[in-house]
Amino acid sequence: MISESVAAFPIEKIGKDFPILQQEVYGKPLVYFDNAASTQKPQVVIDAISDYYQQINSNVHRGVHHLSQKATDAFEASRETIRKHINARESHEVLFTKGTTDSINLVANSLSQGMIKAGDEIIVSHLEHHSNIVPWQMLCERTGAKLRVIPINERGELIQEDFEKLLNAKTKLVAVNHISNALGVINPIKEMIAKAHASDAWVLIDGAQSIPHMKVDVQDLDADFYAFSGHKIFGPTGIGVLYGKEALLEQMPPYQGGGEMIAEVTFEKTTYATLPHKFEAGTPHIEGGIVLGTAIDYVNSIGLEAIAAYEQELLHYGTELLKDRFPDLRILGDTEHKTSVISFLLGDIHPYDIGVILDKLGVAVRTGHHCTQPIMQHFGISGTIRASFAFYNTKAEIDQMAEALEKAHNMLA
Numbered sequence: 251m252i253s254e255s256v257a258a259f260p261i262e263k264i265g266k267d268f269p270i271l272q273q274e275v276y277g278k279p280l281v282y283f284d285n286a287a288s289t290q291k292p293q294v295v296i297d298a299i300s301d302y303y304q305q306i307n308s309n310v311h312r313g314v315h316h317l318s319q320k321a322t323d324a325f326e327a328s329r330e331t332i333r334k335h336i337n338a339r340e341s342h343e344v345l346f347t348k349g350t351t352d353s354i355n356l357v358a359n360s361l362s363q364g365m366i367k368a369g370d371e372i373i374v375s376h377l378e379h380h381s382n383i384v385p386w387q388m389l390c391e392r393t394g395a396k397l398r399v400i401p402i403n404e405r406g407e408l409i410q411e412d413f414e415k416l417l418n419a420k421t422k423l424v425a426v427n428h429i430s431n432a433l434g435v436i437n438p439i440k441e442m443i444a445k446a447h448a449s450d451a452w453v454l455i456d457g458a459q460s461i462p463h464m465k466v467d468v469q470d471l472d473a474d475f476y477a478f479s480g481h482k483i484f485g486p487t488g489i490g491v492l493y494g495k496e497a498l499l500e501q502m503p504p505y506q507g508g509g510e511m512i513a514e515v516t517f518e519k520t521t522y523a524t525l526p527h528k529f530e531a532g533t534p535h536i537e538g539g540i541v542l543g544t545a546i547d548y549v550n551s552i553g554l555e556a557i558a559a560y561e562q563e564l565l566h567y568g569t570e571l572l573k574d575r576f577p578d579l580r581i582l583g584d585t586e587h588k589t590s591v592i593s594f595l596l597g598d599i600h601p602y603d604i605g606v607i608l609d610k611l612g613v614a615v616r617t618g619h620h621c622t623q624p625i626m627q628h629f630g631i632s633g634t635i636r637a638s639f640a641f642y643n644t645k646a647e648i649d650q651m652a653e654a655l656e657k658a659h660n661m662l663a
């Protein structure tokens with residue numbers, strides 16, 4: 251049964267908003283199922299980039315002249331759009347960064363300057379992208395803090411009892427993703443944040459995979475930090491966000507020094523700017539910051555609830571179709587609580603071989619470890635085939651993937 255909201259989803263109109271998707275690859279209609287890696291951009295986003303350079307390009311927060319003020323106003327208006335979108339209390343709690351990786355490194359670097367010390371503990375999970383593991387390992391090397399890891403079960407879910415056992419008086423920070431990029435599993439972060447707070451630990455949520463698929467309310471979650479990337483929510487690359495609670499950001503030392511982030515500089519002593527500028531050294535990615543707001547407005551014009559319902563329908567359809575068609579299919583992360591990712595293996599065929607054949611048949615999927623080698627180690631595999639959907643994808647495209655998989659399977663099995 252398809253719900254009314256899914257039946258009414260304006261997929262025809264949406265498809266036309268994305269010019270890149272209109273092309274053929276090797277003579278076949280392009281099916282783009284690598285949305286967890288990066289999303290395509292609607293025409294309004296592409297236009298906003300060129301409008302910026304044609305109309306208001308100038309440096310921000312510096313000039314008194316007309317263009318600089320226009321650019322500054324647009325940049326700050328976008329910060330406010332993002333604040334509203336994630337329901338942060340203050341717009342200066344929204345910091346512009348290069349992306350999720352940069353946001354996490356900002357926190358890890360800043361906290362390592364005295365706020366996390368030898369003997370403290372950081373908890374990550376077995377389900378993390380490398381960018382939510384390596385910065386914490388580096389912090390541990392610098393500070394003498396210790397990394398602890400929440401294990402996962404056979405369905406790729408975090409084992410909550412083990413998480414509770416890891417929490418203790420030494421725990422300073424818990425860093426987990428909202429949704430796993432490799433498996434699509436949604437973690438119960440609201441409950442996890444409450445548990446961590448009961449142990450007086452801060453929590454950083456890697457929201458790279460949740461921001462395009464669901465409504466995020468940082469106050470309701472009570473997250474201390476929330477990181478995401480613009481390019482995964484239909485915006486430009488090279489721009490992202492770190493949300494942080496004001497009181498915590500105030501306490502934290504800056505991560506990088508330079509222009510923009512200072513109040514006053516003398517050779518004897520430098521004082522720092524107020525938030526958010528304290529954490530935004532140098533000329534920012536101005537056009538990226540502005541256009542990220544455009545991308546978020548576009549997503550909201552469709553509505554995240556409608557998007558989530560439509561994508562769940564795609565996930566369900568694709569999962570059932572593949573299970574029916576391929577008896578030797580193995581889905582990794584086969585749980586009820588997941589977003590539109592199907593990560594799978596077909597018999598003992600190498601994922602790469604399947605990926606190459608799918609590509610020749612017009613279907614773009616990701617193969618490999620998806621920057622989550624510990625997950626692959628857990629399952630004793632080298633990688634998976636990952637089809638990750640966005641709201642512009644269709645059931646007909648899933649059918650095209652299934653056909654292509656059938657051919658690949660016949661050739662390789």
Ligand code: 7TS
Binds near residue numbers: 287459
């Ligand atoms: N965290 C998660 C959960 C991610 O999925 C990614 C990127 C990152 C962090 C890093 O984001 P970046 O924008 O800073 O690079 N994930 C993927 C992926 O699944 N395939 O390519 C990139």
